[in-house]
Amino acid sequence: MNLDRALDIARESRAQAEADYFDHLRIPSVSALSRHAGDCRRAAENLLGHFRRIGFEASLIEGDGHPTVRAEWMGAPGKPVLTIYGHYDVQPPDPIEQWVSPPFEPTVREGRVYARGAADSKGNHFACLKAAEYAMAAGGPAINLRFLVEGEEEGDSKVLPAFLEREGGSLKTDFLLIDDGSFATEGQPDLITGLRGIVYTEVEISGPVVDLHSGGFGGVAPNPFNTLGHVIAGLKGRDGRVTLPGFYDSVRKPSPEELASWQRLGITERSLLEEVGSPALEGELDYPLLERLWARPTLDVHGIRGGFTDEGTKTVIPATATAKISMRLVPDQEPGAIFASFAAHCRSLATPGTRVTVRQVGQPAPPVLCGTDHAGARAAAAAFEAVWGKPVSYLRSGGSIPVSVNFQRAIGAPMVITGFNQPGAGAHSPNEHMDLEYFHRGVDFMLRYMEELARL
């Protein structure tokens, strides 16, 4: 591949690349909602068509869920194999009414495309796909390429983990790129060296066998919502400290070097507060900001089902209240032990008139650390520096990419976790968007990254 030629093609093809990317964004591939299963398959088939058109061998990996797209080009014998991970599924768009333009009608305002999935994570893998296309047009990539783009990252990944468990050992892979991150600061490329894990639960409190009239029974009937208040208050204090027994016992402190490097990132209380928009930040105020985000575990309630939430008044003592609660985990917390302690603690917090059921939703993910001292990371750092004109920074992410654990276990190749979109992209929020300049630089990065890996 001639790098300059490929970069020229990329520059000349920007309009077409955006058109193809926007078509991908129009598909509402919301994996968590079963009514969108057909849309998930359409998104997979859309990618399949693109990969075949540019000369890759591509197929769908089927299983108990949304299919994973597998696409390969092995035309550089003797050169390393890079496996690129992405996901074509997206978060639900709620609350819909807060979107300025509809979530599945990509709309460009001030050089940014607004659509659910624009940043998380269709923009990322689509930039890689376009880089592959231009590399093919400029003589073929200098290394071998394999894409695995799944459709279950936002929910409960089953198909890709099962495939990796089944065939991971026979997938020749020298380098792994997990392309599902994000820039943490404007114009500053970064590599992610660690991810928090997650345990996602539903806590169901049941009291009366049926919904009761609060006039007729208030004062004697247990109210699952009032009890849930005690459970939630008993899980995390006002000081942001999780009060599960033993919760922090196996938390590993980041190294002084790592903490010092985070300090240099220039992420301040003020910049975060601006993004959050609340009167103040919360959490464990006695820990530095980035340690709280990346190296401290947390507990958040996401919503509560049951009772009456419509307009007007209904004086009901509801039969059940169900809270969705998740915990973000850090090394060396173990999801199974944390869940067991959580379930027992929830039960201990209930009132005598209620029953508590605690279940896990989706696949738990242990935390991940992936290091920076390997050839894959060095090549990525060089490529980013060439595109953005400054050295990468090394940081962690507070989010989870559960499948990275499956990759580590099944393949074990040096792993790079990164992403191409600007900070504040609104992943999981209304008005998610991708800066198109970042998208195109993502393409350029991939072209250079392939060259760097070929030199090793």
Place this chain on the structure above:
Amino acid sequence: MNLDRALDIARESRAQAEADYFDHLRIPSVSALSRHAGDCRRAAENLLGHFRRIGFEASLIEGDGHPTVRAEWMGAPGKPVLTIYGHYDVQPPDPIEQWVSPPFEPTVREGRVYARGAADSKGNHFACLKAAEYAMAAGGPAINLRFLVEGEEEGDSKVLPAFLEREGGSLKTDFLLIDDGSFATEGQPDLITGLRGIVYTEVEISGPVVDLHSGGFGGVAPNPFNTLGHVIAGLKGRDGRVTLPGFYDSVRKPSPEELASWQRLGITERSLLEEVGSPALEGELDYPLLERLWARPTLDVHGIRGGFTDEGTKTVIPATATAKISMRLVPDQEPGAIFASFAAHCRSLATPGTRVTVRQVGQPAPPVLCGTDHAGARAAAAAFEAVWGKPVSYLRSGGSIPVSVNFQRAIGAPMVITGFNQPGAGAHSPNEHMDLEYFHRGVDFMLRYMEELARL
């Protein structure tokens, strides 16, 4: 009116009475939901048609809400005027999936009709309407009758209170019957001597300006749902005691005679527990059961809006969480003072990163006491005893009938609060039902009650 003749007509007309009553139940007159506004009007017009057909002068009182049906027969000059209050509106039917038969398709099983509103309160005023019909057919009632049947009791009454304030002073009324109660024990008629009041609120906690990704922000962003847990837990203890400052200061202890009479009712922990179906009862365990239900104030959470409650996982820190919370009040608590204390206490319980907005929903209602030592109550007691063969018991209700306060203020006539349906009717619950024998005995009671009042 010939009482025996009227009772004969009632017996012969049972099938037709049920058919008319069931047609009334088919109208989904859910006042709290604006999409049912047309159905509320249909229910009012249905009653209007019945009253006109039997020879009453009837009209709709219009105003800022669902209309009130006004129907009068003043054909007994010199005799007392009885004003009968009822409401044709019903609670929302949720949770719909727990109904054995559809809520607006009345279905008879084992002598009971199942439908939303069958007991609360269409069965009550429909029995009164049928009694009026039979009295007209048997020579005309021995007293003058006025019906005021509103359509906003389950929500926020506006039309009838405004009418009472405007014209209550000129409504000649000697006796008031608030027909919106229920039997508390099987086969045992009762008169209600007191009602709890209510203040219904929404507590909105807001944190981030938009929904955030809990991976990206967990550990620094305030979570309104976690804060709401602290607010709810801080409003009522595990011991069922409301922890608002001053909440119990003006609670008046029932008289020793009243407490003793409640003891004789035979309502036990076991019978209530069976109805509630929970592992145990809760509340202020150091107070007797019926005092907790009728003479102690309470606080209940009805539902919480916001965040993600659909299937699957969404890792969101929601921008807002809104809880519906009401308090039942007893003499001499004052709704305005209680609300002010509640709002201040909620604000004091919030965490630093959140803002709290507390608003009232609907019209607050002060508690009501109406006494038993007056002619109206004695006449009702005699009529009940004739129908059911046993003396009435005197009790209170834990629920609120806000309009009874408006009646007391505007008209001031001696008030009787009662109802015809069996205990355990499922008002506000799925599978609400009315025992048809109770319905027909309600008709007989009304025929006898009119006679008793005529004798005074």
